[in-house]
Amino acid sequence: MNDATSSPQSVLVLGATSDIARAITRRLVERRARRIVLAGRDRAGVERVAEEMREAGASDVTTVAFDAADVGSHREVIDKAFAGGDIDLAVVAFGALGDQSRDERTPEAAAALVTTNFTGAVSTGVALAERMREQGHGAIVVLSSVAGERARRSNFIYGSTKAGLDAFYQGLADSLVGSGVRVLVVRPGFVKTRMTEGMKPAPLSTTAEEVAEAVVRGLERGSGTIWVPGPLRAVMVVLRHLPRPVFRRLPI
């Protein structure tokens, strides 16, 4: 169960090897989380995360094979995760950045990115909502991105997948009002993780630990959407309203 300070006792992570998800899960284990279900496609990587969580104090860590692009398997993956008992909180963390210059010339690659980031997030979201609605409680934390707030020339395919994901989970949150299930949409800016390795940090860049801290606070506050770091919220308001020719030329 989630307690009065919104600390869950059981957590499911979809995309368990994600740096951000690991930081969130570790934070939750430091508080109350004891049963952790880790879902991912890289078996060895997921095992390493399992070991990390056991060391952090989780007493019951299990793993499930999960490929975000294999949409047909999602219902079964989610059912497996819930077979061991209620899931108080699910983190939807998987996602890929793609390669914009390749993807905008390769329809298959562009579609594959959309399948992983958007279609996969929708099918897991539907399955999660169904199971949580049945159990009468739960929280879903989903990693969206500021990249989804306004598509940028430099990564609009990725940005559009996050725009779709964000819209879907906002709507899902509304559909779950009164069910005991809540959704926290997280919009980080540039986070220094494996995904952004080798890239030049954008202004207001942040770390996985800071995202994890913000998620814990957002849950406690009952927020529906958070930006990390917080000031990005105001920055995005400005960026969203810039005239297109200006926005296009910005070095972001």
Place this chain on the structure above:
Amino acid sequence: MAPELLTGWGRTAPTAAEVLRPRSPEEVSELLAAAGGRGVIARGLGRSYGDAAQNAGGAVIDTTGVDAPMEVDPDTGVARLGGGVSLDAVMRHALPRGWFVPVTPGTRQVTVGGAVAADIHGKNHHHDGSFATHVSALTLATPAGVRRLGPDDELFWATAGGMGLTGVVTEAVVRLMPVETAYVWVDTDRTPDLDSTLALMAASDADYRYSVAWIDCLTRGASMGRSVLTRGDHASLDQLPQKARGAALSFSSAARLAAPPWAPAGLLNRLSIRAFNEAWYRKAPRRQRGRIHSIGSFFHPLDGVSGWNRLYGKRGFLQYQLVVPFGAEDALRRAVERLARGDCPSFLGVLKAFGPADPGPLSFPAPGWTLALDLPVGPPTLASLLDELDEVVAGAGGRVYLAKDSRLRPELVEKMYPRLGEWRAVRAAADPAGVLRSDLARRLGLLEDTK
């Protein structure tokens, strides 16, 4: 039927359940027999602070609509009361007839079933014990059938403090207390610090039926733990002023906001709470004797402000209530010291000395000092602060109150309630299929032995 969102009085951790509203004890039994996979739990007036009367994804039996008796023997004060009847209704019925409930919590808006399930205590615990001590018989609807129970039955004591997990109390026979008036006489003493508060209580609580101290948990240094101690007993007819004697037993529920905590929404921050506590302490008389109060203003000052729990805003609040044995004053001091740092400000706490425990394995009261305080959810250090207090309390051989809990670390339950195993065995016999479930039970692992 569409599920409804439920919370406790603290309005934290809402979960959805199907709320069933039986009209008769027979219907209660039928609902228990028909319970689905996620089980069922009783709910009275929802005055427990946390998730005790919730059952996410399952069913919750609202007991307040069950047709119930309210019979008070005018000669003996023995009352036959429905489990869903409120203590407010009992008082309104019995007080004009010269009888009062043997134990009353800080609000009248609790049911008889809730009073048994939490084995509630009042300001008279050191004198009269907890609620179940005054119960001579219970009718309990369990998934294994209806049981009539008396204090010789193990299941009776597993039900007292058992947080609804042994079944649904549909009736209780309660011995009421004779009173001459609907008034209380009260002695007030203002104490400068924690040690003098404890010393005064230890020295003279025995002279009073009721005793409680309002403690300021925000002041540090030499004045840490300063309190206003209020103690008294039911007033006899000749203690009332002449003009009040005519209607001595008429029950007035119009509570005056005499002392306790309340502040406008959005202002519940550290500064306003500190200012409130300060003003309130200054306002209290240093020493006053024999002041006459109405029952409402003495016992239930907050009942005059309906829905005051909403003042804490959408994040809600929680109540932390601990008891540590006599001799563990150091643990109490450490708790007050930690709270006084002020990062998680609370309005006046309530401090009291408990008397002997009753036989209920999960009954909260035990001889020692109990401290209760309301804390708004929000300060980032709240969760870790309370975890820290839990360790202090458990280390001192104390416990926290399940009826107030909404965040205890499950690993500590068995340490705080060492007779949990015994309780589980009695409970399991009454509910072999494991139908009775609550969010509290799930969160704390009350039903299963995890080792």
